[in-house]
Amino acid sequence: MRTDGYPMEKYNPQAIEAKWQRRWEEEQTFRAAEDAAREKYYLLVMFPYPSGRIHMGHVRNYAIGDVMARRQRMNGKNVLHPMGWDAFGMPAENAALKEGVHPGEWTWRNIDAMRRELKTMGLSYDWSRELATCDPAYAHWEQALFLKLYEKGLVYRKTSLVNWDPVDQTVLANEQVIDGRGWRSGALVERRELAQWFLRITAYADELLAGLDKLPGWPETVRTMQSNWIGKSRGLEFSFALKGRSDRLTVYTTRPDTILGVTFCSIAPEHPLARETAQRDPAAAAFVRECLSGAVTEESLERAEKKGFDTGLQALHPLTGEAVPIYIANFVLMSYGSGAVMAVPAHDQRDFEFARKYQIPVKVVIQPADRKLVPHLMTEAYTGPGVQVHSGPYDGLDNETAKQRIIDDFQDKGLGEARVNYRLRDWGISRQRYWGNPIPMIHCPSCGVLPVPAEQLPVPLPQDVEITGAGNPLERHPTWKNVPCPKCGAAARRETDTMDTFMESSWYFLRYCCPDLNSAPLDRARVDHWMPVDHYVGGIEHAVLHLLYARFFHKALRDVDQVSCDEPFSRLLTQGMVRKDTHRCPTHGWLYPQESVEGEDEAGLCCVHCGQPVVIGRNEKMSKSKRNVVDPGELIAGYGADTARLFMLFAAPPERDLEWSDSGVDGAWRFLGRLWRLTLELHERAPDAQPARTLPENAELRKLRRKTHATIAKVTDDFERLQFNTGISAVMELINDGGQTLAQSPDPLPPETAAVLRELAESALLLLHPYVPHVTEELWERLGHEIPLSRQSWPVADPEALTKEEWTIVVQVNGKLRARLVVPAETPDAVLEEMALEDERVQTHLMGKTVRKIVVLSGRLVNIAAA
RNA sequence: GCCCGCGUGGCGGAACCGGUAGACGCAGCGGACUUAAAAUCCGCCGGCCGAAGGCUGUGCCGGUUCAAAUCCGGCCGCGGGCACCA
Numbered sequence: 001m002r003t004d005g006y007p008m009e010k011y012n013p014q015a016i017e018a019k020w021q022r023r024w025e026e027e028q029t030f031r032a033a034e035d036a037a038r039e040k041y042y043l044l045v046m047f048p049y050p051s052g053r054i055h056m057g058h059v060r061n062y063a064i065g066d067v068m069a070r071r072q073r074m075n076g077k078n079v080l081h082p083m084g085w086d087a088f089g090m091p092a093e094n095a096a097l098k099e100g101v102h103p104g105e106w107t108w109r110n111i112d113a114m115r116r117e118l119k120t121m122g123l124s125y126d127w128s129r130e131l132a133t134c135d136p137a138y139a140h141w142e143q144a145l146f147l148k149l150y151e152k153g154l155v156y157r158k159t160s161l162v163n164w165d166p167v168d169q170t171v172l173a174n175e176q177v178i179d180g181r182g183w184r185s186g187a188l189v190e191r192r193e194l195a196q197w198f199l200r201i202t203a204y205a206d207e208l209l210a211g212l213d214k215l216p217g218w219p220e221t222v223r224t225m226q227s228n229w230i231g232k233s234r235g236l237e238f239s240f241a242l243k244g245r246s247d248r249l250t251v252y253t254t255r256p257d258t259i260l261g262v263t264f265c266s267i268a269p270e271h272p273l274a275r276e277t278a279q280r281d282p283a284a285a286a287f288v289r290e291c292l293s294g295a296v297t298e299e300s301l302e303r304a305e306k307k308g309f310d311t312g313l314q315a316l317h318p319l320t321g322e323a324v325p326i327y328i329a330n331f332v333l334m335s336y337g338s339g340a341v342m343a344v345p346a347h348d349q350r351d352f353e354f355a356r357k358y359q360i361p362v363k364v365v366i367q368p369a370d371r372k373l374v375p376h377l378m379t380e381a382y383t384g385p386g387v388q389v390h391s392g393p394y395d396g397l398d399n400e401t402a403k404q405r406i407i408d409d410f411q412d413k414g415l416g417e418a419r420v421n422y423r424l425r426d427w428g429i430s431r432q433r434y435w436g437n438p439i440p441m442i443h444c445p446s447c448g449v450l451p452v453p454a455e456q457l458p459v460p461l462p463q464d465v466e467i468t469g470a471g472n473p474l475e476r477h478p479t480w481k482n483v484p485c486p487k488c489g490a491a492a493r494r495e496t497d498t499m500d501t502f503m504e505s506s507w508y509f510l511r512y513c514c515p516d517l518n519s520a521p522l523d524r525a526r527v528d529h530w531m532p533v534d535h536y537v538g539g540i541e542h543a544v545l546h547l548l549y550a551r552f553f554h555k556a557l558r559d560v561d562q563v564s565c566d567e568p569f570s571r572l573l574t575q576g577m578v579r580k581d582t583h584r585c586p587t588h589g590w591l592y593p594q595e596s597v598e599g600e601d602e603a604g605l606c607c608v609h610c611g612q613p614v615v616i617g618r619n620e621k622m623s624k625s626k627r628n629v630v631d632p633g634e635l636i637a638g639y640g641a642d643t644a645r646l647f648m649l650f651a652a653p654p655e656r657d658l659e660w661s662d663s664g665v666d667g668a669w670r671f672l673g674r675l676w677r678l679t680l681e682l683h684e685r686a687p688d689a690q691p692a693r694t695l696p697e698n699a700e701l702r703k704l705r706r707k708t709h710a711t712i713a714k715v716t717d718d719f720e721r722l723q724f725n726t727g728i729s730a731v732m733e734l735i736n737d738g739g740q741t742l743a744q745s746p747d748p749l750p751p752e753t754a755a756v757l758r759e760l761a762e763s764a765l766l767l768l769h770p771y772v773p774h775v776t777e778e779l780w781e782r783l784g785h786e787i788p789l790s791r792q793s794w795p796v797a798d799p800e801a802l803t804k805e806e807w808t809i810v811v812q813v814n815g816k817l818r819a820r821l822v823v824p825a826e827t828p829d830a831v832l833e834e835m836a837l838e839d840e841r842v843q844t845h846l847m848g849k850t851v852r853k854i855v856v857l858s859g860r861l862v863n864i865a866a867a
Numbered sequence: 868g869c870c871c872g873c874g875u876g877g878c879g880g881a882a883c884c885g886g887u888a889g890a891c892g893c894a895g896c897g898g899a900c901u902u903a904a905a906a907u908c909c910g911c912c913g914g915c916c917g918a919a920g921g922c923u924g925u926g927c928c929g930g931u932u933c934a935a936a937u938c939c940g941g942c943c944g945c946g947g948g949c950a951c952c953a
Contacts, residue, residue, distance in 0.1 A: 231952065235953085336952045650891085668892085729891035732892075863933055
């Protein structure tokens with residue numbers, strides 16, 4: 001490309017980006033309003049927690065979302081693309097603890113800082129719909145929704161276990177428990193029972209599971225994960241009579257076929273029978289206490305050794321009448337089924353280990369086809385298929401048939417019921433924290449637990465609060481919790497628990513539809529207009545909890561007449577993580593990228609503090625703790641938002657992890673430079689050229705125009721497939737070809753050349769606009785356009801220019817490439833076959849062989865099978 | 868342990884329905900321009916043997932097919948989810 005004689009203005013992203021961001025804001029380009037005439041498109045990205053700074057994960061998430069939003073706008077859709085803040089949560093309280101700043105002040109300050117940072121990315125949000133979940137207005141309507149669910153019977157209170165820090169006198173979240181100790185006090189964490197609020201998500205277990213099949217736009221992995229999380233199982237519920245007592249022991253099993261192999265029962269430490277035993281037996285009490293010590297984290301539970309305690313009670317087998325012992329076992333969960341299990345050591349691994357440890361008999365009732373199980377020789381349980389033995393009337397049946405027959409028989413005799421169980425538990429939403437939304441309930445000593453009357457909402461958080469890390473700040477507040485009972489007027493007490501922050505993220509996408517509404521949580525008409533979300537973009541880490549809670553909450557809201565659709569998110573795109581290698585100095589530990597510098601000689605990277613060689617570690621998710629982070633602010637300040645966005649979108653397809661690469665960023669920068677120079681030089685040399693509308697006379701130019709239109713088709717298609725990286729590479733090719741043609745063309749440019757290049761450049765700007773909106777707007781304007789690119793339509797490929805005038809035919813002999821034929825398009829198969837056989841190189845490879853078969857794929861390939 | 872997903876050059880990745888493996892980019896090498904550097908532009912770039920050309924090659928082994936990175940079976944490796952759910 002020639003540059004002499006054309007002193008060209010350099011690409012200056014900082015100036016351009018500020019200009020266009022200002023312009024879009026002034027012109028309200030991305031303001032969304034309901035419009036019955038146009039098809040709506042709701043593009044949602046997961047709103048961030050306002051930690052204070054944006055990180056590369058945000059940049060990637062929001063770049064992907066913005067590309068899709070801008071693309072749909074160019075497609076003529078009426079796009080809603082909002083942004084807000086997931087603003088309640090523990091970090092604000094931690095900051096309060098550390099820096100003495102009020103959580104609210106800290107949060108709002110962070111929101112301002114992050115909004116400023118996000119705005120430098122040039123994202124096409126409708127900022128007029130911005131919301132923060134800690135805003136009293138948002139919290140107000142969330143409390144109102146909570147009460148609607150309460151009225152519907154979807155909210156209830158029950159006791160449940162929490163992590164209790166005995167020194168700080170406070171409840172700990174799982175992540176605050178480190179090696180079984182409180183993160184601040186270091187005290188051994190205890191399990192403590194506390195009355196807490198729950199949402200009845202299990203009432204929707206079946207619908208949540210079945211709904212997954214109606215979400216073809218969701219990644220298979222996410223659906224599988226949710227399905228496993230719900231964990232539906234079918235089995236039999238029945239009860240054992242207890243020897244010498246009138247009460248019974250209810251159990252649930254998925255293996256009724258093994259029922260005649262029962263040699264004991266086990267119950268959870270929290271089971272009523274275990275409590276009863278503990279009351280009369282100090283040794284049992286000690287065992288139960290031991291089981292309940294330690295944190296509730298999965299980690300600690302899973303490591304625990306299997307232990308039991310014989311209650312001395314005996315269960316009577318419903319079929320044989322045989323008496324079997326009942327053990328308290330530390331691995332039985334009170335929260336699943338009935339908290340009691342029939343134990344079949346021969347056919348369940350846990351029961352087997354337990355039986356061996358406590359010398360309980362093993363009774364085989366299923367024999368596999370390939371070997372014979374002998375109880376005292378077994379080293380593990382047999383859980384596979386087989387034939388029933390020692391099973392009385394069921395002997396000889398295969399176990400699957402026996403399973404059904406036993407369920408039927410139990411039902412017929414009224415001994416038990418077929419039952420479905422779920423792994424999914426009800427959603428505990430109580431948090432003993434300050435910085436969350438208060439649960440709007442009141443405890444009256446005489447009237448019991450009552451909802452706060454609607455006209456008294458919202459329950460506000462007190463501003464004058466002391467965050468000490470000990471106890472629950474709301475509980476400790478001197479006056480806040482004192483209120484008159486709404487029913488009897490007597491002195492009552494507010495609920496001091498606040499809601500899980502997953503509550504806020506379960507309906508924010510609905511509130512975006514009507515953020516200004518101040519008379520109700522939601523405006524049904526506007527919500528119905530925009531919902532469901534057409535495409536939701538966010539991190540895979542939210543595959544289960546957030547996305548399952550939001551689906552549940554949405555269905556619950558549907559059942560209290562707040563929304564109409566069944567599922568909130570039609571399509572889901574889960575983007576991969578941003579990763580980078582880690583740098584570690586033997587002395588100074590993890591290093592930030594700027595702390596490891598190129599050493600002398602060939603020493604590689606060295607620590608900037610001590611000069612020792614740096615150990616390059618694994619490529620891992622960017623995280624502060626490993627210090628393998630790159631600050632988006634610096635990247636954007638240095639290269640501009642367009643380069644940052646282009647790199648993020650080009651380096652990997654969205655679903656895959658993205659590996660950070662400094663030189664990859666340089667590559668993106670260089671490409672924008674090429675685009676810049678090509679467009680400006682073309683405009684200098686042919687300022688009045690109009691884009692070509694027909695195929696040129698000149699063969700080379702014809703080819704170039706065909707390339708332009710093939711690129712339009714390819715990028716359009718790649719958008720459908722969400723393959724942003726390959727779409728960008730197609731435009732790169734086009735720009736490379738265009739640059740070559742321009743460099744090789746005489747001055748002044750022949751009109752035909754100018755027209756083809758003009759069309760090429762304009763097409764490239766249109767195609768690239770969703771990815772790199774600022775530089776394309778600027779170049780578009782410099783080409784003389786008055787209507788900005790952000791209001792232009794997506795280009796359509798000219799069908800004539802998409803047809804090929806020649807074919808390149810691949811010729812294979814026995815599947816191996818031997819020749820290429822360039823022929824006029826539409827050459828008949830017979831001619832292709834003939835030409836292939838006549839080809840000199842093909843002849844060489846056919847020498848001494850007999851042609852067995854010839855496969856011709858019109859326009860593409862001829863394969864000659866010979867032997 | 869169970870359930871998913873993935874293994875392609877020095878690197879990120881492409882090849883969409885089984886049909887030219889390695890597009891595009893990075894790194895590297897060579898060259899042009901320049902007093903020089905930067906920037907920019909051009910060329911080369913899986914491995915082996917070579918002059919043309921040939922052989923080989925998509926984690927490994929086998930199968931289906933005229934044709935396999937792609938489909939099937941079995942291994943190996945990596946990543947993720949769940950993990951006493953009876």
